[in-house]
Amino acid sequence: GQQLNQSPQSMFIQEGEDVSMNCTSSSIFNTWLWYKQDPGEGPVLLIALYKAGELTSNGRLTAQFGITRKDSFLNISASIPSDVGIYFCAGQSLNNNDMRFGAGTRLTVKP
Amino acid sequence: SQTIHQWPATLVQPVGSPLSLECTVEGTSNPNLYWYRQAAGRGLQLLFYSVGIGQISSEVPQNLSASRPQDRQFILSSKKLLLSDSGFYLCAWSVEHRAGYGYTFGSGTRLTVV
Numbered sequence A: 001g002q003q004l005n006q007s008p009q010s011m012f013i014q015e016g017e018d019v020s021m022n023c024t025s026s027s028i029f030n031t032w033l034w035y036k037q038d039p040g041e042g043p044v045l046l047i048a049l050y051k052a053g054e055l056t057s058n059g060r061l062t063a064q065f066g067i068t069r070k071d072s073f074l075n076i077s078a079s080i081p082s083d084v085g086i087y088f089c090a091g092q093s094l095n096n097n098d099m100r101f102g103a104g105t106r107l108t109v110k111p
Numbered sequence B: 001s002q003t004i005h006q007w008p009a010t011l012v013q014p015v016g017s018p019l020s021l022e023c024t025v026e027g028t029s030n031p032n033l034y035w036y037r038q039a040a041g042r043g044l045q046l047l048f049y050s051v052g053i054g055q056i057s058s059e060v061p062q063n064l065s066a067s068r069p070q071d072r073q074f075i076l077s078s079k080k081l082l083l084s085d086s087g088f089y090l091c092a093w094s095v096e097h098r099a100g101y102g103y104t105f106g107s108g109t110r111l112t113v114v
Helices: none
Strands: A004-007 A010-014 A019-025 A031-037 A044-049 A055-058 A061-065 A071-076 A085-092 A099-101 A105-110 B003-007 B010-013 B019-026 B032-038 B044-052 B055-058 B065-070 B073-078 B087-094 B109-113
Touching: A004 A085, A010 A019, A019 A085, A031 A061, A031 A071, A044 A055, A044 A061, A044 A071, A071 A085, B003 B087, B010 B019, B019 B032, B019 B087, B019 B109, B032 B073, B044 B065, B044 B073, B055 B065, B073 B087
Parallel strands: A010 A105, B010 B109
Antiparallel strands: A004 A019, A019 A071, A031 A044, A031 A085, A055 A061, A061 A071, A085 A099, A085 A105, B003 B019, B019 B073, B032 B044, B032 B087, B044 B055, B065 B073, B087 B109
């Protein structure tokens, strides 16, 4: 099946720094999504991208759907302590039951 | 609005005991339903999904089974738990036939098998 490679695996940053993480696939997707999981909770959808080249922002978060449809990145600007958590990318094909997740990026923000 | 409920939140069970985790969705009909497992610090592994009552697809062979007795109810079960069944179990739902909207997750059940 389609595999998503998400990097980095973990990040330790100072409060106020910008963060960038990305996801690549060997196959194309029709939708790219980014989720955040707080400790002990289920993942929550942050941003969904539907068109190749699309750049979407949600507050301090910005994500892009790669032109080749095989990659996506998520940027977080001016990080704050509540940004701590695991960020997952996900790619979805036209089949609603086929959504693949990356392994996650664990973000730690030091005050 | 749609909501998803998952319980219990935490569970400690001895090896060899049975398991039943329940997930219900409100505010929608005929959702697609999913069970995921997350090992400590790891990614999400799809275990089962269901597109309708009584329709279960299994992604990986394992010690677990799933059932969907009602439209908005999804149950994860085991007859005899193994130590390797420990993990964080997440239920999720999505809108039928509407790809591109992602899944909405429940708050999870942390299962520890001792």
